[in-house]
Amino acid sequence: HYITIDIKLMDSTDGITSDEGKAKLKSGIDFAKNNRLDRACELWGEARTMSTASPSLLYNLGVCSETTGDSEQALDLYKKADKLLLKPDDRVTVALNRVKQRIMNQKKLQEQTK
Numbered sequence: 235h236y237i238t239i240d241i242k243l244m245d246s247t248d249g250i251t252s253d254e255g256k257a258k259l260k261s262g263i264d265f266a267k268n269n270r271l272d273r274a275c276e277l278w279g280e281a282r283t284m285s286t287a288s289p290s291l292l293y294n295l296g297v298c299s300e301t302t303g304d305s306e307q308a309l310d311l312y313k314k315a316d317k318l319l320l321k322p323d324d325r326v327t328v329a330l331n332r333v334k335q336r337i338m339n340q341k342k343l344q345e346q347t348k
Contacts, residue, residue, distance in 0.1 A: 240334075241297055242325050249288035249318060254282040261291060266294075271301060289318040293326055300333060305340065309333045 245263050247256045248261065258281035262274035275298035282291045296311035312329045 241300075241329070243322075244290035244315075244325060246290045247288075248290065250267045250281065250285040250291070255284040255288070255291075256285075259294075261289070261322045262294065264293060271298065274298075287318055289315040289323070289326075292318065293329070296329060296333075300329070305333050305337050309337065 241265060243266055245259065247259060250256050250259060250264075251335045258277040262277035262281070265271070265274040265277065275295065278291050278294045278298065282288070282295060285291060292311050294316035296315065299311060300308035309330070312326060312333060316323075316326050316330065
């Protein structure tokens with residue numbers, strides 16, 4: 235069965251030092267709003283090479299990994315985003331819990347099918 239989840243993206247430019255990186259973050263948000271997450275993920279990946287200390291870029295790339303089914307990578311990116319935050323962010327907290335639960339469920343399923 236399918237489950238639809240409404241995931242909010244982060245658009246803060248904190249930690250992004252270059253104007254090009256900021257522009258790529260914003261362009262990625264625009265692409266995502268228009269159902270083009272594929273292009274958004276490309277832009278955020280490019281921006282990350284310019285600004286490695288951006289919680290927004292790390293979180294949004296975590297969303298990209300999560301949507302492609304790479305829960306482990308998503309968890310790693312969400313954890314990195316969380317470490318850069320100076321105060322809790324509900325989006326990151328929810329994402330961490332969601333992905334941890336998914337990983338746990340996948341492990342249970344694997345154990346049951348052995």
